[in-house]
Amino acid sequence: MLFDPPLVPATLIRRYKRFLFDAELESGELITGSCPNTGSMRGLTTPGSRCYLTRHSGGTRKYPHALELVQADNTLVGINTGRPNRLVEDAIEEGLIGSLGTYAERKREQKYGVNSRIDILLQDPEKGLAYVEVKNVHFRRHEGLAEFPDSVTTRGAKHLEELGDMVEAGHRAIMVYLIQRGDVDRLRLCRELDPAYASAFDRAMSRGVEACAIRCDITPEQIRAETMVPVEETRLNSVS
Structure with missing residues (x-):
């Protein structure tokens, strides 16, 4: 399953309220996005972690970015429970x-x-x-x-x-x-x-x-x- 459009690299700042996260894009822009995982995500929410985001263009989404991958233990981990x-x-x-x-x-x-x-x-x-x-x-x-x-x-x-x-x-x-x-x-x-x-x-x-x-x-x-x-x-x- 290819990520299309390509994922957007970022640095995780925090994940909160189960459905939301804050991150810093490589451009330095700070964004808030949706988290497609309502579970505890134990071990995957460390501030400063490398992460990759899906970006939805167009539409009426309040948060165009969604959390897709988080780097933990030197490996990429998928967190999207829709996959x-x-x-x-x-x-x-x-x-x-x-x-x-x-x-x-x-x-x-x-x-x-x-x-x-x-x-x-x-x-x-x-x-x-x-x-x-x-x-x-x-x-x-x-x-x-x-x-x-x-x-x-x-x-x-x-x-x-x-x-x-x-x-x-x-x-x-x-x-x-x-x-x-x-x-x-x-x-x-x-x-x-x-x-x-x-x-x-x-x-x-x-x-x-x-x-x-x-x-x-x-x-x-x-x-x-x-x-x-x-x-x-x-x-x-x-x-x-």
């Missing part, structure tokens, strides 16, 4: 996620469960239905190890329960963790930050939900799904 679904679709098309690319039809944002929408629904006359839920990952504390979540996510636990319900209804259900950084080689649940999510994950695995993680390759010019990396807790439930 993962498209990147996972690309990975499915390219055959990176087991047999998911062999389904005949793919739909987005289909209603299921209790007032929920599944990110990607795969359909096939022979294979049946496969429900694919996508989560964005960018948290890293230890070398080579991505972790999820980086804060409490009640909604994430609800999604795991609903995926388990789909398995018990006779369908396939897959949890995909899209890692928007290239300096990791595995993913682990951050159990101490959200024990309830970890418990929901364990229950989902026991019910037959599958899980996998996809690592991205990121440059200031593009972001692409690169390869699968192991999820330490899956064992027998890795995607095939």
Whole structure:
């Protein structure tokens, strides 16, 4: 996925009110922009960090700049939570996620469960239905190890329960963790930050939900799904 138009380099001043950030452009201009990530962004909001911005031209946007990449731990990290679904679709098309690319039809944002929408629904006359839920990952504390979540996510636990319900209804259900950084080689649940999510994950695995993680390759010019990396807790439930 190419960044078009090209990203604008800047220096992060602060991120605040969840939706906003201040930055200094290379010209010295100070700007306020929108932050397309309402999570904690733990470890990615250090003042003075190199960052890259999307700039929307025209229209009636109050803030034409949006935060896209932040440099942390000497690597570029994608923070835009609007990217993962498209990147996972690309990975499915390219055959990176087991047999998911062999389904005949793919739909987005289909209603299921209790007032929920599944990110990607795969359909096939022979294979049946496969429900694919996508989560964005960018948290890293230890070398080579991505972790999820980086804060409490009640909604994430609800999604795991609903995926388990789909398995018990006779369908396939897959949890995909899209890692928007290239300096990791595995993913682990951050159990101490959200024990309830970890418990929901364990229950989902026991019910037959599958899980996998996809690592991205990121440059200031593009972001692409690169390869699968192991999820330490899956064992027998890795995607095939």
